[in-house]
Amino acid sequence: MALIKKPVTGMKDIMPDEMRIRDYVTELVRETYCSFGFQKIETPIVEHIENLCSKNGGENEKLIFKILKRGEKLDIGNAVNEDDLADSGLRYDLTLPLARYYSNHSNELPNPFKALQIGSVFRADRPQKGRFRQFTQCDIDILGDPCFLAETELILATTTLLGKLDFKGFTVRINDRRILKAMAAHAGFDEDQYDNVFIILDKMDKIGLSGVESELIEAGYDKQAVSSYIGLFSDIKDDIGAIRQIGDTLSKELEGSVADDLITIIDSVNTTKSIDFRISFDPTLVRGMSYYTGTIFEISMDEFGSSVAGGGRYDEMIGKFTGVNTPACGFSIGFERIITILMDRGFKIPENNEKRVFLIEKGMDCKRICDIMKEAADLRSKGISVLICQMNKNKKFQKTRLIQDGYDECCIKDFYCTEFKK
């Protein structure tokens, strides 16, 4: 078989320039979230097929890279479908493995447990520009805390991180799946219609309220329900008053404290935030995943069309492993999107140590090279980075390239011609 130079379809080789930015962001994420008391953990990249296909992954379950059974367990002759061939697969997100991890280890972990995960996930999506089949996710989750403190800390931690990356003018949009459902119930939709209604509502950003109305009617829903539903949205504003108002309107459909709890979260974020951003109630916010049970939130930025972070409360997922529901709330930043934005901005990493290059001529004698290496060792022990390399034939091109790589021209020393030419 011929060897193949390109990476597998839809996955990418990461070049040094991008890698430096990724490492810088990863370290900033770790430092920032750990300052909020989050603790980093890792789960295996390979997960049981039973867990991956447990209806906690929504559409992602159609995109699983499945792993072939091995040894005696693999019986190709008698295999009828994929279930006969695969016993595991690559994780498509970090939330499901976290629920498994917490179920397995909760008695070794603090309560509540504040988890930070940064890791690769895999989706066999149709390859398209800027979208890869292996990509990094970066999630924080608070497990075991039912109260507003969880949401508020998640929002503060995430916005603090974005602020450190010099992201400005962003808005945290917040809603609650229970409000979303109560509004649909109030309008007169049946429970089995909710998911489709929400898929149409989710297009509000693009098609506006009247667009949503037409699509709902086109989809064949009861006209009176649609009209009542649209009416609920038309006079809502994104402030605390709007939540009170909607709480009153939905007094029959909504559990007692949902509206008040949402107000508490917004108030506490506004009171305690240390950088400038807006948090606003958005009754049209849907968030795709069906596992959400309460608050849902997203961060959108004027500079960039779609969202840069999203999350919510999923109090029932851990219970599927343990039989006992556990409060759980998470916030995921769009790591790849953030890297793309920084690259597009021409982001320069604040370098905190000097970088020098010692260029040596081919055929230089060993003793001289050793002298240069000794000098390099001395500089490195003082925290200065030193690259020793042989001069290329095209010295000018090599220097241009080194300058592109972030070396200062005056730190590129040509040893054959200068200090060491004795």
Add this chain to the structure above:
Amino acid sequence: MALIKKPVTGMKDIMPDEMRIRDYVTELVRETYCSFGFQKIETPIVEHIENLCSKNGGENEKLIFKILKRGEKLDIGNAVNEDDLADSGLRYDLTLPLARYYSNHSNELPNPFKALQIGSVFRADRPQKGRFRQFTQCDIDILGDPCFLAETELILATTTLLGKLDFKGFTVRINDRRILKAMAAHAGFDEDQYDNVFIILDKMDKIGLSGVESELIEAGYDKQAVSSYIGLFSDIKDDIGAIRQIGDTLSKELEGSVADDLITIIDSVNTTKSIDFRISFDPTLVRGMSYYTGTIFEISMDEFGSSVAGGGRYDEMIGKFTGVNTPACGFSIGFERIITILMDRGFKIPENNEKRVFLIEKGMDCKRICDIMKEAADLRSKGISVLICQMNKNKKFQKTRLIQDGYDECCIKDFYCTEFKK
């Protein structure tokens, strides 16, 4: 299907305590190797099956996790063997993907290119204590440099790193695959016998020279060849003189400069090293992988039985992708082994920022909690980590646990009872 709490067989969940050590070592690796001019890169975790099965992986090729084809490409009914079912697999090392990466990108990369990779690799090995099916490898490689500078820099960088981890009393053992082969040729073995002879020689550490002799005879090799072979080892010492002597003895079998080049590497390491370790010629060093073409080296430590790092020159692997051989030399530290040693030592990470805990009582009113969060935000902006969490019922247990997690008792503030009880 029931959900499964435990990770898949042979893979592990990483707990916060271990994760902190792993992150600390990862960052130290990055910082140290970058100070030698290495640049970090990443390749996908998934690799073409054609590349994985190209006989560059030795025994590891038997341990590949293969990934099922998807969509129309998967034809279960007509599948006869694994090749019909899998189009890719999980990488079992970082060297083969690096060769592919370099082949694909060499014109965008500096020459020589100094690569650093830290990443997960996968081997479907029989599960056993301390050995996992997903584990981290950490490799540095210099591509495009044929001269001793590559070996010397790899050895200096790796030993500098081990020194920073407070590893002492280690020895770099070095040999050359060409000397290994020349010795076998000189003794009279046939070329097709080399691999098996080397497998027996590799046991020298455990069974001694006489043990090697008996095993070679048992294996049915020509007695005169065995006797001549053992004779070659019996009067070799691990110093420069020994290399000269062996160079003279093998003058017919060995290319001109191999012995001299090895002396140059040892001399230059001894001249330029900035921490205390030994480098010694070891003609019994084999290194398993068949892709090595020149120097091979390993670091062993008195404190720990087996090796903590290994590497060598593999000048022919990139040529299999490009048709043009490219000098290549790499050194891999045993990342998992190092983590295990540090954990066993009870290694404490030098914490460079203060960590405080604010414990709040359940049911505390929102305004008070917001005051605490504001204080936390202020401290966090000054670089202090602050964990805010609700008091557990068993306060004493919770505090013991927090102290275990590295918090200082006097930094654990019980807010209901102290400052905020107004």
